[in-house]
Amino acid sequence: MKDFTVRPWQDGDDLALLEIWHDADNSTNEAFRASITADSDAQPWSRTLVVEHLGIPVAAGTIYETSLHHRHLWSYLEVAAEHRRQGVGTLLLNKLRELAKSSPSGVHTLRTKVEPGSAGEAFAQAHGLENLQRSRLVRIEAGAIPLVPLHEDEDGRAHQAIEDLATGSIELTQKLWDFYVRSHAWDPPAETPLPRVNRLFLSDEAEAFGAIVLRDDIIAAKKQGKKGDIKAFAVSYRPLQADVPGAEIAEGSATEILLGYDYDFAGVREAIIQVLSLLAYQYPVTVEVDDSMEDLAVLIDHFVKSGAASVVTETMVVAETSLKAL
Structure with missing residues (x-):
């Protein structure tokens, strides 16, 4: 030229x-x-x-x-x-x-x-680049999702529990990685040791601030000396402005969260709502959702349609196929 x-x-x-x-x-x-x-x-x-x-x-x-x-x-x-x-x-x-x-x-x-x-x-x-996956960053407004109570038996004993969990937890790291692999079947990640997974998603370096988990069937688990399996979890991250000296975080800013869940749990959608409604009870949050996260995506579509949530950004991952690149 x-x-x-x-x-x-x-x-x-x-x-x-x-x-x-x-x-x-x-x-x-x-x-x-x-x-x-x-x-x-x-x-x-x-x-x-x-x-x-x-x-x-x-x-x-x-x-x-x-x-x-x-x-x-x-x-x-x-x-x-x-x-x-x-x-x-x-x-x-x-x-x-x-x-x-x-x-x-x-x-x-x-x-x-x-x-x-x-x-x-x-x-x-x-x-020649083809669509692989749609991703949306969605804001959920404070109090927009009614709180969903935890399950109890007829005697009022809790079957579920919400727990604050340290971001260094091996259990949480494994659950996060299981969710990440399942939600990225469209672009499978490389085999990654758990310490590196923790550093990428749950460390101070990753700006991870805190985590909560939803445990299920805790009565039966307690009899075996366990806590109950994690069925849904959320990790919150520090806003970028917090690292800028003298910068102020704007009023109404939403907390960024990574929300994950057990793909095979029969009550997964209710579990997602239980965690989301708690996180957004007093303050707005933003969550990134790929279309491959089918249960979360369906709920987000409903929240957007009802006005409880709004799409902040929408992106598409596009790629060459091997055939086109040869």
Whole structure:
């Protein structure tokens, strides 16, 4: 293409690109911008390219490996608004696809996230990336879900219990990982030891703040010296603003939670509501739900329809199939 050249990333490209890109089109693009950085041969392996127009950076794209989801390379590219629809994005994507063939893992298919109706979605579809999974970040308002009482027998003895559990708990870590694997059957994660699972999702590094669990059949379990199996759980996370010196958390801000459950539990939907209604009793919460989390997704659809919840963001994971990338 005349007047356009492609080269590797250089120091200072980030500032130059931000000057011409201005604000991101959406929150997904804003989050991905942080991944556009210098090449790395260490874990995670990554490569970044920049497109110049008459010597000025106007576009950039990156590909990188991840150890948790290793079947595709994550990818992202962005072109300055005034240079779109000129073939720049296609030029950049083709160059990234060539670089992907040299990934240490041997994985060369690409995936990314796009927002429905965005230019990114149209570009991805036009270049052969297919939908894998829809994900929504949903806000549930304080008190919007009526509290659901715990089960008792005819003598008033509790069959269920809500318990605060330390985020370092091996039991909780195992339950979270079981849920994660089941909810990501569409993109199976790599085998991961529990200490790493804990570090990724439940540690101070992950900004995990606290956790509650719903235990079921606790009377029978107590007779065996046990507590009862965890059927649903929620992990809360510190807001990003809490780590910024002097920053104030806006009134009405929602607590981010990861909500999981036992896929095989017959009363799973009631268990989900029991946990959600308790968490959102006094303060709003946000929860990320994939369509693969069928029981949670069905309930969220109902809450959104009734006005108890609202969709904050919606994204689609799209990817190349192996056949298309060969």
